[in-house]
Amino acid sequence: MTDQNPTAATASPINGAAVNGAGTISSVIPGWFSEISPMWPGEAHSLKVEKILFQGKSDYQDVMVFQSATYGKVLVLDGVIQLTERDECAYQEMITHLPLCSIPNPKKVLVIGGGDGGVLREVARHSSVEHIDICEIDKMVVDVSKQHFPDVAVGYEDPRVTLHVGDGVAFLKAAQEGSYDAVIVDSSDPIGPAEELFKKPFFESVAKALRPGGVMCTQAESIWLHMDIIEGIVENCRHVFKGSVNYAWTTVPTYPSGVIGFMLCSTEGPEVDFKNPINPIDVQENQIKSTIPLKFYNQEIHAAAFCLPSFAKKVIESKAEK
Amino acid sequence: MTDQNPTAATASPINGAAVNGAGTISSVIPGWFSEISPMWPGEAHSLKVEKILFQGKSDYQDVMVFQSATYGKVLVLDGVIQLTERDECAYQEMITHLPLCSIPNPKKVLVIGGGDGGVLREVARHSSVEHIDICEIDKMVVDVSKQHFPDVAVGYEDPRVTLHVGDGVAFLKAAQEGSYDAVIVDSSDPIGPAEELFKKPFFESVAKALRPGGVMCTQAESIWLHMDIIEGIVENCRHVFKGSVNYAWTTVPTYPSGVIGFMLCSTEGPEVDFKNPINPIDVQENQIKSTIPLKFYNQEIHAAAFCLPSFAKKVIESKAEK
Numbered sequence: 349m350t351d352q353n354p355t356a357a358t359a360s361p362i363n364g365a366a367v368n369g370a371g372t373i374s375s376v377i378p379g380w381f382s383e384i385s386p387m388w389p390g391e392a393h394s395l396k397v398e399k400i401l402f403q404g405k406s407d408y409q410d411v412m413v414f415q416s417a418t419y420g421k422v423l424v425l426d427g428v429i430q431l432t433e434r435d436e437c438a439y440q441e442m443i444t445h446l447p448l449c450s451i452p453n454p455k456k457v458l459v460i461g462g463g464d465g466g467v468l469r470e471v472a473r474h475s476s477v478e479h480i481d482i483c484e485i486d487k488m489v490v491d492v493s494k495q496h497f498p499d500v501a502v503g504y505e506d507p508r509v510t511l512h513v514g515d516g517v518a519f520l521k522a523a524q525e526g527s528y529d530a531v532i533v534d535s536s537d538p539i540g541p542a543e544e545l546f547k548k549p550f551f552e553s554v555a556k557a558l559r560p561g562g563v564m565c566t567q568a569e570s571i572w573l574h575m576d577i578i579e580g581i582v583e584n585c586r587h588v589f590k591g592s593v594n595y596a597w598t599t600v601p602t603y604p605s606g607v608i609g610f611m612l613c614s615t616e617g618p619e620v621d622f623k624n625p626i627n628p629i630d631v632q633e634n635q636i637k638s639t640i641p642l643k644f645y646n647q648e649i650h651a652a653a654f655c656l657p658s659f660a661k662k663v664i665e666s667k668a669e670k
Numbered sequence: 671m672t673d674q675n676p677t678a679a680t681a682s683p684i685n686g687a688a689v690n691g692a693g694t695i696s697s698v699i700p701g702w703f704s705e706i707s708p709m710w711p712g713e714a715h716s717l718k719v720e721k722i723l724f725q726g727k728s729d730y731q732d733v734m735v736f737q738s739a740t741y742g743k744v745l746v747l748d749g750v751i752q753l754t755e756r757d758e759c760a761y762q763e764m765i766t767h768l769p770l771c772s773i774p775n776p777k778k779v780l781v782i783g784g785g786d787g788g789v790l791r792e793v794a795r796h797s798s799v800e801h802i803d804i805c806e807i808d809k810m811v812v813d814v815s816k817q818h819f820p821d822v823a824v825g826y827e828d829p830r831v832t833l834h835v836g837d838g839v840a841f842l843k844a845a846q847e848g849s850y851d852a853v854i855v856d857s858s859d860p861i862g863p864a865e866e867l868f869k870k871p872f873f874e875s876v877a878k879a880l881r882p883g884g885v886m887c888t889q890a891e892s893i894w895l896h897m898d899i900i901e902g903i904v905e906n907c908r909h910v911f912k913g914s915v916n917y918a919w920t921t922v923p924t925y926p927s928g929v930i931g932f933m934l935c936s937t938e939g940p941e942v943d944f945k946n947p948i949n950p951i952d953v954q955e956n957q958i959k960s961t962i963p964l965k966f967y968n969q970e971i972h973a974a975a976f977c978l979p980s981f982a983k984k985v986i987e988s989k990a991e992k
Contacts, residue, residue, distance in 0.1 A: 606928010
């Protein structure tokens with residue numbers, strides 16, 4: 349797929365063909381949504397479409413929602429699946445509780461991206477949390493999620509949440525030094541609006557905004573597809589975070605290769621042992637009454653998420669040691 | 671997909687449309703192989719096809735090999751991907767070493783199915799093993815694998831291997847009681863030739879062929895797609911195996927939902943604690959000189975494989991307790 353424009357995914361939800369920026373035609377299964385991208389050349393996952401519920405173009409990206417035949421409603425940004433109702437629990441629960449269950453009494457949490465509200469829903473399960481900032485660049489994602497994904501966007505109902513619509517990079521630069529216990533970066537892929545969120549200056553801003561011994565968790569791609577990107581992230585984080593630097597992963601069927609990874613880092617200060625969670629989540633604590641119970645996360649799967657296949661362990665540990 | 675014939679998967683490797691037994695037309699991305707089946711309705715994974723290397727019809731199933739654009743060569747049986755060169759390591763290493771690293775000094779091992787030879791390649795890494803029987807029903811799978819997947823079928827080169835072409839159910843019924851340390855069931859899905867391998871009488875034959883404290887590992891579907899099938903397997907195994915009954919899972923990108931599970935059971939006798947492997951595999955032990963090193967398996971990922979997401983844990987543990 350090297351003849352394609354590397355800055356745009358190509359996908360079409362309906363019968364016929366889609367044309368990306370570079371004019372390459374990509375055909376799809378009629379009546380199905382096919383996720384085709386130069387980020388995962390030579391493969392595509394397809395979902396059968398029952399009905400398209402929303403299609404729009406924001407200042408930043410194409411936004412689409414469709415009702416699938418077997419995965420519930422699906423949110424798509426720039427042709428890439430962000431969440432389905434059937435498997436969103438795995439991603440949202442893991443990206444949130446891996447960091448928050450690793451530190452005692454998190455009080456102030458920042459979410460970068462995550463406009464669908466799912467990470468907010470998960471943060472809100474922690475009764476120690478007093479304030480949750482979220483900085484999402486694309487208001488259309490927030491509005492569309494509130495309209496079409498009430499069980500996800502329910503996170504916005506928590507009174508501790510403050511929404512800032514704007515650039516996460518700028519928000520973090522302006523943030524008070526040492527003010528957050530945890531920063532969760534729920535970004536899309538490094539091609540598109542989220543590009544800067546994978547670079548060293550961004551990680552430096554995150555580290556500065558965190559208290560000593562504060563934690564960051566960021567979406568960090570697939571060990572099967574993007575070891576090159578992961579290597580770069582690990583290297584950047586190793587330079588920036590003087591506490592601990594770890595990689596974890598989990599299963600999400602509708603993400604390319606069926607897995608997604610997370611980079612978990614802590615700043616210099618009280619030691620954080622991500623692999624042995626010390627702040628178990630009590631399901632009774634739940635602050636939002638309308639929230640569904642935890643479906644995926646538990647303490648065992650938390651610890652297991654840090655166990656890597658040998659091919660990934662070798663690369664990640666060699667970078668982490670440098 | 672309820673209008674489709676539930677006994678046949680539908681897939682087409684090339685331009686155009688495929689028609690299954692019931693006459694339903696299923697279109698695919700031109701030039702791509704799409705895996706469409708009533709076993710996972712409403713979704714399909716597609717791989718770009720460079721060249722079809724083999725297409726045949728054996729007495730049991732359709733057999734196809736193609737060169738994919740990004741996953742190496744791919745083996746397809748009845749329209750369902752069995753292995754790709756890029757990710758076969760995860761499945762073959764886990765289905766083999768989860769059982770064999772859990773018991774001391776395995777000497778006699780039986781493989782049911784597994785005609786591609788990949789499980790043999792992995793069993794052969796264990797120097798304690800003296801004899802390996804394999805019973806594969808479809809000789810075409812063996813021949814095609816030897817021709818097109820030399821790095822997988824290399825397992826047949828080990829002098830300890832005896833190939834029996836025939837029905838695994840009958841082979842086990844005739845097997846000497848208490849004669850095997852381990853039985854590995856590397857089957858396809860329960861729709862098609864492998865149907866009997868998921869039923870109670872088969873598990874009873876396995877248990878009978880195992881020594882006291884012997885172990886079985888069998889392919890056991892996806893927690894995301896087939897909790898109903900898994901419930902049945904767990905229930906059957908709980909009745910049959912009086913030692914321990916466990917479920918484990920791993921990531922395989924080209925399997926539906928990106929994960930595959932394993933049922934790990936032991937017979938009454940010396941206790942087997944599958945979650946704490948006691949027989950580490952030494953890469954230096956390798957008996958076949960031409961075999962590639964381990965890519966996926968290690969002791970940490972062994973233990974982690976038994977940690978289940980809450981939604982699966984709840985169902986499996988409730989069945990296991992009955």
